[in-house]
Structures are given as structure tokens and as C-alpha cells.
Amino acid sequence: MQNLYMYDRIIQDQINIPEQLLSKYLDLGLNETELVIILHIYRFHLRGNDLPSLEELSQFMTLEEQDIARCLSQLKKKGYLDIIRQNQGNLIDERYTLEPLFKAIYANNDKKIGEEDHIANLFILFEQEFGRILSPIEIETINQWLDEDGFQPAVIKAALREAVLMGKLNFRYIDRILNEWKKKGVQTVQDARKASKAFHTNSKEKTGKKHSRDTSVYYNWLEDDA
Known part of the structure; x- marks a missing residue:
């Protein structure tokens, strides 16, 4: 019974990561640090947090907040990360989107x-x-x-x-x-x-x-x- 419980916990704790992301990130000009940041942003998104702060990201990495900020800036410059802003009444809702990255991953290889x-x-x-x-x-x-x-x-x-x-x-x-x-x-x-x-x-x-x-x-x- 305990083994079944642990198995259910493991299944529920899984995150589906596109295989193409792991196999093509070098071809896209990404390094391992940028890849891990992308994976954390993706993980936060699945948990309902579409705009994790630098502090939240740094809690799961060995990088300082300023280094994470620089990597995020590079990802935006490379065209793989964007911020979507939407007006919600008097407030502006912001969230990260990895849509440009996934478009690049699944683009025609002959392009x-x-x-x-x-x-x-x-x-x-x-x-x-x-x-x-x-x-x-x-x-x-x-x-x-x-x-x-x-x-x-x-x-x-x-x-x-x-x-x-x-x-x-x-x-x-x-x-x-x-x-x-x-x-x-x-x-x-x-x-x-x-x-x-x-x-x-x-x-x-x-x-x-x-x-x-x-x-x-x-x-x-x-x-x-x-």
C-alpha cells in the first residue's frame, strides 16, 4: 500500500518536457544555464505562476539574482522569451511566454x-x-x-x-x-x-x-x- 502511494506521488510530480527542447537547445544557441532557467519558467507556469520573480528563480539555482536577470535579458534578445502585457481593469497583468522558443524548436529544419x-x-x-x-x-x-x-x-x-x-x-x-x-x-x-x-x-x-x-x-x- 505504501509503495502504491509513493508511486502515485511520483506520477503526480512529473513534468512533461519536450524532447525537442533537450535535443535542439544547442542548435538554437542556448547554453545549459539558459536551458535550466527556461525549464524553471516552464515549471512555474505549470504551477500557475506565469511571472516568477528573480528571487523565486534564484531559490532553485546557484545563480545570483543579477545573473538570472542577465540571462533573461539574453533570452529575450535571442527571441526565445517574451513578456505579454494585458490590461486587467486598472492593473496590468504580465506573464512570461515561451511561445517564440517552441516556434523555433518546431520550425521547418530547412528554413x-x-x-x-x-x-x-x-x-x-x-x-x-x-x-x-x-x-x-x-x-x-x-x-x-x-x-x-x-x-x-x-x-x-x-x-x-x-x-x-x-x-x-x-x-x-x-x-x-x-x-x-x-x-x-x-x-x-x-x-x-x-x-x-x-x-x-x-x-x-x-x-x-x-x-x-x-x-x-x-x-x-x-x-x-x-
Whole structure:
């Protein structure tokens, strides 16, 4: 009788998690921390809480509230999490929705990668190159390049690669590259390739010396699709 009771408790305590979420989260540009936050939001939703607070989420994670806030911001920027606001009389009802995430999961696999996917991959690429999670200021800097300066994700990616190959991996140097490209009217990866080749050709002519760097490696990114 006791075993049957325990079995009923276990059955009632189950949460149905879409298998596609676990098998595709890497393809969607999500990391394990973001995945766990999504699972907790989903769990709170099933329990009737559609807008769990940072404090409530932090109770079940090793992250501080500010780190959770940053991850939530990233999820919104990647287009996988949204907040729905509805007027309820004199009050505004707010709730999280994971509908954009599930639409992305079950989208046609042959569908071309959209702008949101490019942006998500851009943040991931920066974290991979820097070998750490980006700070809120660094995330805001990338958002400014995208929103205020109007750079395409592929062009920002090209500037990052330029900085990596020059051995100057820092946001200030990347910002200098993008500012120079903006002055020269660079709008596409093809424009960036031309500007980069011209810059290094001119630098070589001015010094009159050969670069010690292996140029066959240096210009690899110029042949990439970015």
C-alpha cells in the first residue's frame, strides 16, 4: 500500500518536457544555464505562476539574482522569451511566454536562418572567443553595434575575427574596427573583406617589411562565409 502511494506521488510530480527542447537547445544557441532557467519558467507556469520573480528563480539555482536577470535579458534578445502585457481593469497583468522558443524548436529544419538566429549565434561566438560569459556592459555594447550603429551580425562577426587574428581581443579594438568600417561605408562582409585587405596592404607598403604573421592563416576569415 505504501509503495502504491509513493508511486502515485511520483506520477503526480512529473513534468512533461519536450524532447525537442533537450535535443535542439544547442542548435538554437542556448547554453545549459539558459536551458535550466527556461525549464524553471516552464515549471512555474505549470504551477500557475506565469511571472516568477528573480528571487523565486534564484531559490532553485546557484545563480545570483543579477545573473538570472542577465540571462533573461539574453533570452529575450535571442527571441526565445517574451513578456505579454494585458490590461486587467486598472492593473496590468504580465506573464512570461515561451511561445517564440517552441516556434523555433518546431520550425521547418530547412528554413533559412533568420536574423534572430544570427544575433543569437553572434553572442555565442563572442563568449567562445573570450572564453567566458559576457558582462552586461559588453552585451550592451554588442546591442549598440546592432541597434544604434546598424551593423549586420555578420559584419560584427568579421570584426571579431579580425581582432582575434591580430591578437588584440578586446572590445575597444573591435569598436575601433567597426568605426573605421562605418566611415568607409562598410555594410556587408564582402565590404569588410575589401577594407581589411586594403588596410593590411597599405600597412605593409608603409613599413616596407613582411609581416611575421603567417598571412595564409591571417586571411582565412576572408574566405569564410561569415
